Amino acid sequence: MDLKTLTYIVVGLSFALYIGVAIWARAGSTKEFYIAGGSVHPVVNGMATAADWMSAASFISMAGLIAFLGYGGSVYLMGWTGGYVLLAVLLAPYLRKFGKFTVPEFIGDRYYSNAARIVAVICLIFISFTYVAGQMRGVGIVFSRFLEVDITTGLLVGMGLVFFYAVLGGMKGITYTQVAQYCVLIFAYTIPAVFISLQLTGNPLPQLGLGSNIGDIGFLTKLDGVVTDLGFAKYTSGDKSMIDVFAITLALMAGTAGLPHVIVRFFTVPKVSDARISAGWALVFIALLYTTAPAVGAMARYNLHTTVNSALATGGDVFAPEASLEGESRPGWMKRWEATGLIAWEDKNGDGRIQYYNEKSKDEAFLAKADAAGWKGNELGSKAKDGSFDGKVDRDIMVLANPEIAGLPDWVIALIAAGGIAAALSTAAGLLLVISSSISHDLLKGIFAKNISEKGELLAGRIAAAVAVVVAGYLGYNPPGFVAEVVAFAFGLACASLFPTIVMGIFNKKMNKEGAIAGMLTGLLFTMAYIVYFKGIFIEPMAKNEAANWLFGISPEGIGVVGALLNVSVAYIVGKFTAPCPDHIQHLVEDIRYPRGAGTAQAH
Amino acid sequence: MSKPQDFDSKAYWSATLRLLFITLFIWFIVSFGAGILFRDVLDGIHLGGYPLGFWFAQQGSIYVFVALIFWYAWRMGKIDREHDVHED
Numbered sequence: 001m002d003l004k005t006l007t008y009i010v011v012g013l014s015f016a017l018y019i020g021v022a023i024w025a026r027a028g029s030t031k032e033f034y035i036a037g038g039s040v041h042p043v044v045n046g047m048a049t050a051a052d053w054m055s056a057a058s059f060i061s062m063a064g065l066i067a068f069l070g071y072g073g074s075v076y077l078m079g080w081t082g083g084y085v086l087l088a089v090l091l092a093p094y095l096r097k098f099g100k101f102t103v104p105e106f107i108g109d110r111y112y113s114n115a116a117r118i119v120a121v122i123c124l125i126f127i128s129f130t131y132v133a134g135q136m137r138g139v140g141i142v143f144s145r146f147l148e149v150d151i152t153t154g155l156l157v158g159m160g161l162v163f164f165y166a167v168l169g170g171m172k173g174i175t176y177t178q179v180a181q182y183c184v185l186i187f188a189y190t191i192p193a194v195f196i197s198l199q200l201t202g203n204p205l206p207q208l209g210l211g212s213n214i215g216d217i218g219f220l221t222k223l224d225g226v227v228t229d230l231g232f233a234k235y236t237s238g239d240k241s242m243i244d245v246f247a248i249t250l251a252l253m254a255g256t257a258g259l260p261h262v263i264v265r266f267f268t269v270p271k272v273s274d275a276r277i278s279a280g281w282a283l284v285f286i287a288l289l290y291t292t293a294p295a296v297g298a299m300a301r302y303n304l305h306t307t308v309n310s311a312l313a314t315g316g317d318v319f320a321p322e323a324s325l326e327g328e329s330r331p332g333w334m335k336r337w338e339a340t341g342l343i344a345w346e347d348k349n350g351d352g353r354i355q356y357y358n359e360k361s362k363d364e365a366f367l368a369k370a371d372a373a374g375w376k377g378n379e380l381g382s383k384a385k386d387g388s389f390d391g392k393v394d395r396d397i398m399v400l401a402n403p404e405i406a407g408l409p410d411w412v413i414a415l416i417a418a419g420g421i422a423a424a425l426s427t428a429a430g431l432l433l434v435i436s437s438s439i440s441h442d443l444l445k446g447i448f449a450k451n452i453s454e455k456g457e458l459l460a461g462r463i464a465a466a467v468a469v470v471v472a473g474y475l476g477y478n479p480p481g482f483v484a485e486v487v488a489f490a491f492g493l494a495c496a497s498l499f500p501t502i503v504m505g506i507f508n509k510k511m512n513k514e515g516a517i518a519g520m521l522t523g524l525l526f527t528m529a530y531i532v533y534f535k536g537i538f539i540e541p542m543a544k545n546e547a548a549n550w551l552f553g554i555s556p557e558g559i560g561v562v563g564a565l566l567n568v569s570v571a572y573i574v575g576k577f578t579a580p581c582p583d584h585i586q587h588l589v590e591d592i593r594y595p596r597g598a599g600t601a602q603a604h
Numbered sequence: 605m606s607k608p609q610d611f612d613s614k615a616y617w618s619a620t621l622r623l624l625f626i627t628l629f630i631w632f633i634v635s636f637g638a639g640i641l642f643r644d645v646l647d648g649i650h651l652g653g654y655p656l657g658f659w660f661a662q663q664g665s666i667y668v669f670v671a672l673i674f675w676y677a678w679r680m681g682k683i684d685r686e687h688d689v690h691e692d
Contacts (some may be wrong), residue, residue, distance in 0.1 A: 066662075071643075071658055071661065071662075073662075074640075074658075074661035074662050077661065077662050078635045078639055078661060078665050078666070081665070081666045081669055082631060082635050082665065082667065082669055084673065085628075085630075085631045085672055085673060085676075087626065087671050088676060088677070089624050089627050089628065089676055090624075090675045093680075111645060113661075180621075206662060208652070210653075210654070210662075211651065211652035211653040211654040211659070212652065212653055212665075213653060215692070218652075219653055220653050220654065220658070221631070236647070236655055236658045241642070242640060245640055246640055249635065249636065250636075250639065269655065271692075272683070273677065273680070273681055273690070273691060273692045276673070276676065276677035276680060277674070277677045278676045279677075280670065280671050280673035280677060283666075283669055283670050283673060284670055287666050287667070287669075287670055290666055291663055291666055291667070294662040294663065303626075323644075335644060375644060493650030553651060557625060593613070593617060593620070594684070594687070594689040595684055595689055595690060596684075596689040596690065596691055597692050604649065
């Protein structure tokens, strides 16, 4: 059986599974639609949260990012896991005790203000749509690469599937399909990693393999040697400044804890104590992938370099002409992936061989030797949008082509396709649900159409979900040029707006609505302005995005931290000079601080 | 069910906050401390083939986070029972 047929079968089977689960778990009431009836077991919720959280970016891109950043990639590993500690101790149990359906609903009630609720809805919609566009794009790309259909067809199939279970099943359908999707994606991620770790280090556990020996030398020491031999920065060091690493990590952590589609998952468990434990289970399931990713990245980087320059593995002369891979005899996976443009080869010095190295190395002695060997620039990269040669290999290839680089069987490659689609679909569904519930529950039921019936609200929720799917599909098909840039946006905004406002709402019972609204708007606008200033979304960037221009040396990815500090400072100052928080709200806050009497969430 | 008559909300909340600060202190030390601020010092020590600071940044902090949440949930459960505000 050829690879394509096999991939169709594996992906088809996974789809049949999701559809089956979705039919079994249809939603009949608004409570089932918004929070799965509030009766999800904490371990099941943990698994669903893990699938919800791990997007196409975690599955496809993260290991590649780590591969090329080395130590610098740690910001994603710590940042995207440490947020769960914040969730467990600062947010989840208290919001669960509060017992409502949505995040803006908490903000609106706690700050006794529809204006606060609307600001929260705006933050939520912006964060969620930027995110979901990336997921739909991911679905389309995986389809087009593995199943060889065009991106539009892939998008339509993905939209149809999400439409089916998000619109019909609501939170209930999403929860149980996410459990199935978690199983598919974790299996797909770890199987190739185990094989590769075994091949290189003889240790089947990638987490241990990364710290094991290759031959008689430590793998990481060997890898450090390989990359520095080619003029790159040492793998275990990286080149980001400490303050920037610090700020980005903190922004990703607080951003994670402030993402509405993650928070809302903790409304679905029966008890407050379940919400705490469930955050732990979510992180267990996430950690399975996140502790594997550094090994996948490092080993893929090693395999790529040693494939292109054979002297690296043996310790011979890397500048010897015969060490470089002959272009004509390059492996089949390279030829296949060249068709996608993720990898490309340009023979700059016309010697028929591929030289892959850091042509902008800071190591002068290395560059002099490269020059003496007749190397005329780095020859391995990817194809830019305009078809020209771009000297950077696309990071996504580190996961997508990983099984082929390591020479693993076809069924493993088919699994990667199914896993990538599962990761993208599960996250997209979670995001679409919080978008639709913020419209049907917060805007319609909460503010503009208070008299709507339960049936009417459920219908409105479904229509909103359907519209959101179509908009997401459109954004995925026709991505605004800045999809990559807005990831920083989503985390920065969650970190600077929703996260501090919710935390203050729980831990400072005197915080009033004026303070909260002023703080939220300050955090939101400051962070937005800073990112637009350097990244130029909609407009041309106003300053070059480099360390010399940054405030305190903090890049746009980490600026949410400063936004959060501004949010809190402004909230305290404004709070001091305006009317104090009413007594009944202070009692409400005291009430959410202890678990007893939580019951399941109520609509009113 | 609601809160019992003799519920001392101040004592409960200060016990909660104490646990919260301990938890966040550990959270900070293993990630920002060991993985970022003191990484250079720790990298001098090796854990298997891993430089220790690098290990904390890419592996260790995550393991500690997992254990930390379960430990926190268990300790919170104890505080809830001591103050008789646990569920069911």
